[in-house]
Amino acid sequence: MSAVDKMKNAAQGARGKAKQVAGSATGHRRTEMKGRRQQVRADLKDAGEQAKDAGRKAKDALDH
Numbered sequence: 584m585s586a587v588d589k590m591k592n593a594a595q596g597a598r599g600k601a602k603q604v605a606g607s608a609t610g611h612r613r614t615e616m617k618g619r620r621q622q623v624r625a626d627l628k629d630a631g632e633q634a635k636d637a638g639r640k641a642k643d644a645l646d647h
Contacts, residue, residue, distance in 0.1 A: 588632055596625035 599621030606615030 588628075592625045592628050592632075595628075596622050599623075599625060 599618045602618030602621060603615050604618070606612065606618055
């Protein structure tokens with residue numbers, strides 16, 4: 584996973600957390616749920632990138 588992808592995913596997760604906290608503090612459930620969804624998307628993107636990295640490492644190990 585590139586550093587840029589990591590930063591993008593971290594930023595998306597942080598924005599989601601901010602939305603969740605703001606929604607919770609104001610009692611606005613829709614904003615809170617949008618924040619939670621945004622955090623889950625960031626986590627899924629991270630997991631996908633890690634799986635790609637693991638696949639690349641396994642391929643490289645088999646090639647050598």
